[in-house]
Amino acid sequence: MxxxxxxxxxxxxxxxxxxxxxxxxxxxxxxxxxxxxxxxxxxxxxxxxxxxxxxxxxxxxxxxxxxxxxxxxxxxxxxxxxxxxxxxxxxxxxxxxxxxxxxxxxxxxxxxxxxxxxxxxxxxxxxxxxxxxxxxxxxxxxxxxxxxxxxxxxxxxxxxxxxxxxxxxxxxxxxxxxxxxxxxxxLEEKKNTKKFKISISSIAAPEAAVPALLLFLLSGTFFTVNSFLAIYGTNMGVMNIGFFFTVYAGVMLISRPIIGKLSDKYGLVKVVIPALICFALSFYIISIAENLFMFLVAAFVSAFGYGAAQPAIQTLCMKSVPKERRGAGSNTAYIGNDLGNMAGPLVAGYVIEAFGYRLMWRIMIIPMVVAFVLLIVFKGRINIIEKNFRNQ
Structure with a gap:
């Protein structure tokens, strides 16, 4: 095109x-x-x-x-x-x-x-x-x-x-x-000569497995906020806890274009690592929050965490595959995201029953630590993917 x-x-x-x-x-x-x-x-x-x-x-x-x-x-x-x-x-x-x-x-x-x-x-x-x-x-x-x-x-x-x-x-x-x-x-679509065939490689792109795993870890963690924050805020006696999502969305409108430009200029790893640190910090802030102001601070920090990391990693999924396989690449990204959305609240629910809400917020930092380690381990591979994409 x-x-x-x-x-x-x-x-x-x-x-x-x-x-x-x-x-x-x-x-x-x-x-x-x-x-x-x-x-x-x-x-x-x-x-x-x-x-x-x-x-x-x-x-x-x-x-x-x-x-x-x-x-x-x-x-x-x-x-x-x-x-x-x-x-x-x-x-x-x-x-x-x-x-x-x-x-x-x-x-x-x-x-x-x-x-x-x-x-x-x-x-x-x-x-x-x-x-x-x-x-x-x-x-x-x-x-x-x-x-x-x-x-x-x-x-x-x-x-x-x-x-x-x-x-x-x-x-x-x-x-x-x-x-x-x-x-x-x-939309000028080229005539596709690829035949419709259901196979593992056509459903999901193995070359996009690492970013899909990262999306699984991050979306599963973030979806616990969607599932439990309103209940937690109400139990804490915090009025208007819904403003958390308003602040998060407002700040994200600013953070995502900025992070996208930085990712294009400096590469994904250098941008996502500090985003993961912000995301982990937001969960710690939630765990110690006693009033609406602290929750809104967590929302602000989270917008530069998950709000910045998610589209950057989703972009890596699309960069991992050739243009004719972007359907499989996109599918892989959303499979990781959807599985995280299903698993995250389920795990968090068990943790809440066993240890309570405050400890749950801190335990859910663990998937972010795992994502951080994966970024470091696969840094070289990610850099190669980005280099090949720029040269295609």
Whole structure:
């Protein structure tokens, strides 16, 4: 694909950025309500938890097909079709009047989600100039980060005024707009001669195993914040703990483009090592926090930790594979991320039951130490990957 004057903000990148933002906005609006709606319909707490886990498992299972498909067929068409499936699932939520119906449409959404994020990252990678690749991925990831910050608030606010069903339909409308933006995208895709074949190498890229393992460690650790911080803050008597995520998202809007530029200039290892130190420090601050100010300090530090490291490592996944295998590279990144999202809260939950919240925050620093060690051990290999990418 030709780059427009080697700019990040070329027409194709703008289109996929907007499409990804609209899709994520609808997704975050809806996801903030699904568990509450299941509870409203009479689902037991265990069933609500099962619903969340089943959704994640479905998305992982369908990644068996998403990687090979994205590398074999038109990425633009796959993204539009998967968005349509997502729209159907959200409309389904809007008309669901029983828990079994809700579960059925949740599984349908999980199948679509196996394709959407992976495909968006692959398309975005295709639009970026080599010398600004890290910066571009960092900017692209801002759409998801911003939507994670505002989407749940919008969804929770809307349902109070218009109810669950209409809010689900508005979420579907956002994805409709994203599908339209994707369909109108001027994307010059070369005819792919690679046949669709399901194999280990087409589902996941072995050469991207190290960055995927790093994503597993980091996302698993960070997702414990999403899962337990609100409960912990409430137990501590801290009001407005939700501002943690607002500050985190706001600072991350600044940190990610900066870190992307530094990564392009100095290499991933020199940037991610201090980011890991910041991430570990944020967990220690949470463990000693007694008031909202300390939690907000932790949010600020975390934005320069996980908020900076995650897109840089995701970029390394895409740099590890040739252009024609970016579907597998993207798939590998999200497999690591999804497995971490599933495992992190589970492990943290056991630690909380055994040792309490404060010690849990400190114990969850261990995965960051492991990630730090992996970066040092594989420093040479990572530098070679980046050098080969610049020279291709």
């Amino acid at each position: 030709e780059k427009e004057n080697n700019k990040i903000w070329n027409a194709a990148f703008i289109s996929i950025f907007v499409a990804n933002a609209l899709m994520n906005l609808g997704q975050q609006m809806v996801n903030s309500l699904v568990a509450k709606y299941a509870d409203y319909l009479g689902a037991a707490a265990t069933l609500v938890g099962f619903l969340s886990g089943l959704f994640a498992a479905t998305a992982l299972i369908f990644k068996i097909f998403s990687g090979p498909a994205i590398d074999s067929f038109s990425r633009k068409k796959i993204l539009v079709l998967s968005m349509i499936v997502m729209i159907i699932s959200y409309v389904g939520y809007g008309i669901s009047d029983s828990v079994p119906m809700l579960i059925g449409f949740r599984l349908l959404e999980g199948s679509a989600r196996a394709f959407t994020a992976t495909c968006c990252l692959a398309i975005a990678s295709d639009t970026l100039p080599t010398e600004k690749f890290g910066s571009g991925i960092g900017i692209f990831s801002l759409a998801q980060a911003a939507c994670q910050a505002v989407g749940p608030t919008i969804g929770l606010t809307l349902y109070r005024y218009i109810g669950y069903n209409k809010t689900f339909l508005l979420g579907a409308a956002c994805v409709v707009l994203g599908a339209i933006a994707t369909a109108n995208m001027k």
